[in-house]
Amino acid sequence: MQKEIIIAGFGGQGVLFGGQVLAYAAMDTGKDVTWIPSYGPEMRGGTANCTVVIADHEIGSPLVKNPPLAIALNLPSFDKYESQLAAGGTLIVNQSMVDRSAQRNDIHVIMVPCNEIAEEIGDKKLMNMVAMGALLSALPEVSLKDVEKALEGHLPARHKHLLPKNYEALKRGFEHAQKEWDKAPA
Template sequence: MLEEIIIAGFGGQGVMSMGQLIAYAGMLEGKGVSWLPSYGPEQRGGTANCAVVVSDEPVGSPLVTRPSTAIVLNNPSFDKFEQKVRSGGLLIVNSSLVTRVSDREDIKIIEVTATDMANDLGNSRVANMILLGAFLETSKIVSSDSILESLKKVLSADKHHLLEINKQALEKGALLVGMRIS
């Protein structure tokens, strides 16, 4: 198993955290992982993406040029990465913010109104976790238990009061995809 993932959006949307969570969870499960962040010239509000590789074997390179999965949180990220997803791959789109629609028929596309759903939970900042839940339910690359354990490392101790809402967001994203599959 080899999963090469690009996660992209604006700074402040939790792009890097999503990548870290997947990498930490993969490590907890004894998998080979890499996480490679890439920032635009600005930090919060600028474009940001990260490449994550999860494999049953040691990872040879952290570079991802033709991802098996792209998770895009805004229009510039959609424009940059939608066509790079390899045939047979997966594109997960935050359709609350991405106004473009893919016409590709060679990949699986999941549109999630993640920002709207996060607002319904009372915290717009957990949109990334809703998308992550949808990705985990679809890919089964790591378990949600490993993600939740990793969340304790990614969130600083003073943010641990946010563990519960992040768990709810993860479950909401998984349930959404689970309902579509059924």
């Protein structure tokens, strides 16, 4: 088993942290995992992405050209990864930040209004966790419970009071994506 995931958005949207949470969840359940950021002279407001590879064997390349799974938290990321996604793959799109629908019909595009859902929960910074929850609907190798445990185990103590809302964000994202899957033609 090997799955590659790219998480992309603006700097400040929690792209890198979202990927780390996924990497922790994979590690804690005994899988091999790599997390690699796009690094460069980047800053808040610029683009950021990270690649997470999860496998049950020694991982080769930590980078992937055509990922089967991706999260696009903004329009530039949607434009970029819609074209790069592997055929048959799943792209989670933050609907709150895009103004167009998908162009490809050989991939699954799951639209999730991450910002609105996060604001309903009461903290717009949780939008990355909403997207992560949605991603899990297409990643059976990592469960919602695994990610919750990873957050609990690795979040710094000073942030522990934020756990319940993070769990809620994950769950809401997951449930929203499930509904989208149910709507999609088989």
